[in-house]
Amino acid sequence: MEWKKVVEQMFPAGHEVRQEGDLLLGQGRCGKHTFAVIGTTNHTEVGAELALAMAAAVLAVIHDHPARPIVFLVDTSGQRLRHRDEMLGLNGYMAHLAKCVEMARRRGHAIISLVYEQALSGGFLANGMMADVCAALPQAEIRVMGLAAMARVTRISEERLAELSISSPVFAPGAHNYLLMGGLDALWEGDLSACLTDALEHVDATDHRRVRGLERGGRMFADPVTQRVLASA
Amino acid sequence: MTMENLKYRFDGGKPTPGVAAIVGVLGSGNLEVMVEPAALGGACEIEVSTAARGFGAIWQAVMGDFFARHRAGDIRILVNDAGATPAIVSLRLDQAIETYTAKGQMPKQMPKKEK
Amino acid sequence: MIHSYYESSARARIAGLLDADSFHEWLFAEDRVTSPHLAILEQPAAFDDGVIIGQGSIAEKQIFIAAQEGGFMGGAVGEVHGAKIVGVLERAVRDHPAAVLLLLETGGVRLQEANAGLIAVSEVMRAILSARAAGVPVIVAIGGQYGCFGGMGIAARCASTIIMSEEGRLGLSGPEVIETARGVEEYDSRDRALVWRTVGGKHRYLLGECDMIVPDGIAAFQHAITASIEKGDDWSLAALEQEHQLLADRVKRFGACKDGRDIWRELGWADPDALAMMDNDEFVAAAQGHRAK
Numbered sequence: 001m002e003w004k005k006v007v008e009q010m011f012p013a014g015h016e017v018r019q020e021g022d023l024l025l026g027q028g029r030c031g032k033h034t035f036a037v038i039g040t041t042n043h044t045e046v047g048a049e050l051a052l053a054m055a056a057a058v059l060a061v062i063h064d065h066p067a068r069p070i071v072f073l074v075d076t077s078g079q080r081l082r083h084r085d086e087m088l089g090l091n092g093y094m095a096h097l098a099k100c101v102e103m104a105r106r107r108g109h110a111i112i113s114l115v116y117e118q119a120l121s122g123g124f125l126a127n128g129m130m131a132d133v134c135a136a137l138p139q140a141e142i143r144v145m146g147l148a149a150m151a152r153v154t155r156i157s158e159e160r161l162a163e164l165s166i167s168s169p170v171f172a173p174g175a176h177n178y179l180l181m182g183g184l185d186a187l188w189e190g191d192l193s194a195c196l197t198d199a200l201e202h203v204d205a206t207d208h209r210r211v212r213g214l215e216r217g218g219r220m221f222a223d224p225v226t227q228r229v230l231a232s233a
Numbered sequence: 234m235t236m237e238n239l240k241y242r243f244d245g246g247k248p249t250p251g252v253a254a255i256v257g258v259l260g261s262g263n264l265e266v267m268v269e270p271a272a273l274g275g276a277c278e279i280e281v282s283t284a285a286r287g288f289g290a291i292w293q294a295v296m297g298d299f300f301a302r303h304r305a306g307d308i309r310i311l312v313n314d315a316g317a318t319p320a321i322v323s324l325r326l327d328q329a330i331e332t333y334t335a336k337g338q339m340p341k342q343m344p345k346k347e348k
Numbered sequence: 349m350i351h352s353y354y355e356s357s358a359r360a361r362i363a364g365l366l367d368a369d370s371f372h373e374w375l376f377a378e379d380r381v382t383s384p385h386l387a388i389l390e391q392p393a394a395f396d397d398g399v400i401i402g403q404g405s406i407a408e409k410q411i412f413i414a415a416q417e418g419g420f421m422g423g424a425v426g427e428v429h430g431a432k433i434v435g436v437l438e439r440a441v442r443d444h445p446a447a448v449l450l451l452l453e454t455g456g457v458r459l460q461e462a463n464a465g466l467i468a469v470s471e472v473m474r475a476i477l478s479a480r481a482a483g484v485p486v487i488v489a490i491g492g493q494y495g496c497f498g499g500m501g502i503a504a505r506c507a508s509t510i511i512m513s514e515e516g517r518l519g520l521s522g523p524e525v526i527e528t529a530r531g532v533e534e535y536d537s538r539d540r541a542l543v544w545r546t547v548g549g550k551h552r553y554l555l556g557e558c559d560m561i562v563p564d565g566i567a568a569f570q571h572a573i574t575a576s577i578e579k580g581d582d583w584s585l586a587a588l589e590q591e592h593q594l595l596a597d598r599v600k601r602f603g604a605c606k607d608g609r610d611i612w613r614e615l616g617w618a619d620p621d622a623l624a625m626m627d628n629d630e631f632v633a634a635a636q637g638h639r640a641k
Contacts, residue, residue: 048599055592062585081526083535087546087608088598089557091520095473095505096588096595102477103588121457121466122520125499129470144462154459156389170385170427171462183467207474209467210431219464221384222431222471228381229401229435230442232374235390253378258357259394260419267377267395284392311377313392 001137003041003073006116009192010071011035023053024073030193033200035112036061038127039073046123047080051093054127058100062107069200070104072113072127079122094126101130110203112196114188115140115175129183133199136175138187143173169218180218182209239281239289241296246277246306249330251337256328264314266325268333275306283314295319299326308333351566353491354515358400358415361451364566365573366413371404375432383426385461394420397428401436403445407574412436412443415451418494424458425500430468437475441482447577448479448486450507455522456498469499476506477583485509485581489569490516490558495547497522508581510558511572512549514628518557519547541624545608550623550631554615556594556641563628598640615640 003024007017011028017037018026022044026037038057044050061068079090105111113131115124119142128134136142144150150171151158165172169180178184188195210226213219253269271278279296310329314322351364362371375381377395386393398420403412414433416423425433433450440448457465476486486507490496495517496504504510504518512518523537523546536542545551553561560576562568602611609620616638617623626634 048595049603052592052595052599055595059589059592079520081521081529083526083546084606086519086521086523086526086535087551087605087611088602089505089519089552089555091501091518092505092555092557093595094502094520096591098473098502098506099477099588099591102474102481103585106481107585122499122502125466125470125473125502129467130474144457144466145459150459150462154389156460164388168385168388170464171460177463178467181463181467183463183470207471207478209471210434213467219427219467221427222434222464222468225375225381225428225431226435226438228379229374229432230439236387236392253376255359255377255395258417258419259392263419265395269378282392311395313394315392 001116003039003075003116006073006114006192007037010196012193023050025057028071030196034068035196036065036068036070037073038070039075041075043075043077043118045078045080046076046094046126047082047085048088048090048093051090051097051126055097055100058097058104061109062104067108069110069112071196072111072131074113074115074119074124074128075117076120076123077118078120094122097126098130101127105132105205110200112199112203115142117141120144132203132205133185134183135186135188135195135199136178136184138175138189140175141173142175142178146173177218180213180216182211182213182216182219185212235286237283237286239283239292241279241293243277243297243300244275246275246300246304248275248307249305249334251308251333254329254332254336256332257325259313259315261315262317262321264312264317264322264325266329267311268329269309271307271309273307273309277306277308277310279310279312281312281314283312285314285316291319295322299323302327303330305330352564353513353566353569354493354564356566357419358417358451358453361566362400362404362413362415365570366404366406367408371402373400373402374435375401381428383428383461385426385464389460391460397426397432398423399429399432401432406449406570406577409446409577411447411449411577412440412445413449413451416453418453418492421458422494423454424456425454425465425468426458426461427464427468429458430465430472434468434471434475437472437479437486440479440484444482444484448484449573450486450488452488452490452496452500452504453492453494454496454498454500455494456500466499469503472500473503473506476503480508480581480583483581485577487511487573487576489573490518491564491569492516495519505557508583509560509576509579511560511562511569511576512552512558513562513564513569514549515564516549517543517547518552544624551608554612554635554639555598556639561628561632594641601640
């Protein structure tokens, strides 16, 4: 879905979200709340400058609007695959963004993210996956890598991977698999402003993903293993 | 790649006390070996999980040699193999049993913390 | 005799870094906590799923530790592997050891369990930051053959301190990934010197992407870790704003550079090629005033 439509549906009480290159910035109103909006569009690759710009936006919200909830609108084809960005330390820029989001959370900002188009690996880790509530539109594409590329790297045939992906959500692309594994809290359908209001009411700062993965039957080992570490003599 | 699982049992070894130990790494051309105590009436049980199929006879010979060298009983050995040569397998098995018995003889064991 | 960190297995690193006989492993192999996803794909599963965790002491300070084994699937993070690291960090939030030590050696997410691995890396990132927010410093050491890449390259930079050796490599996308996507003209993954100028320890130290650089030896890492525990941590908005300035200056100053050498020249190294030949002490001394930090 086009970002403008998403924003209009999320913020029926009005918004000032603008596009600067591939970056989305602004604010929107839903119910009695004003949300800071930070996002990307055009399936963009997240490079050093873009990660830095998002971090700057988070720091600005912390500074100017204490406790204002933040919505991340996610549309990225992943981290920028360039020699230059690696040389500059793109992982450091991504981590900086993640740290800014964590700082916002710890200073009382609710963090909600919505994958409205695409989310791939590295580009998703630093903002969308750092949220208290991470949601996706049902048609959104979420993945680490496509099956064809995965087949090349793992030397397992694509046919075999496709066959296995029917019964297991553990490696195949798809928002539904991320839902089963607890990586997504919910798929948002219908009234997006109602979904947003509901998400804000249920925000809490604890990472519940591995518990959700267990409850939904998609990730049966993460929580028990963590619990065993906590209980080890 | 299809895994193959092999099992061996050698009777009549001498009971060998020790503390469970792992040596080696499960990487290409290498293997990891774990030795742990097991009440097997003096026997030594070995379970091999290997990525290289069809070498059962060689494994049998290597394991037989190992048991003849150490005559270690009341132990269970688990092997995860990613295509190691027989020489590497023998070396790792020797290292594993040495580490297992040495750990058993250490004067102070890490005290288990009270819960 | 110098014990090479680079050449050592994860278990040997733990044995060498921690005080003698102080290491106590959690979820040891006897517990049979291995990856449930590999057998279906006909791949062998390691006893410890490629990461060894537990507690011990270093210079008599109680620490928790997780050490990735690069030799098993390139140290890649799967569901169990990631959950073990998360467990260590969450336990640190509860028990407050003097530090958590992460010996990272990984290509990132394990593709055979990609979705679980990606979520696990994200959980590790949040858990690292939770430990820091609880006042427990998280110290990362990078000096193995496989470097530290993928999502774990991001996770590493969420820690309080990063210690690297010259041989260590730290980044997001590995050279092969970029070469596959963009061609050899963009990044020749077989040009070892180029890779080293892009993600190697000395370059990362000069950029300010790692805090300390040490020679390749377990004892050298041990000293640096002890010093890092003493130094403690600064998890604060002020520190984040300072980092923001540093990163903003970096793209401004070096954004047009084509090669690591251009950056070093800009930092005042008259002869960038000489840098590769310097031993660690010489390099650290020469780097005073010629680092972007």
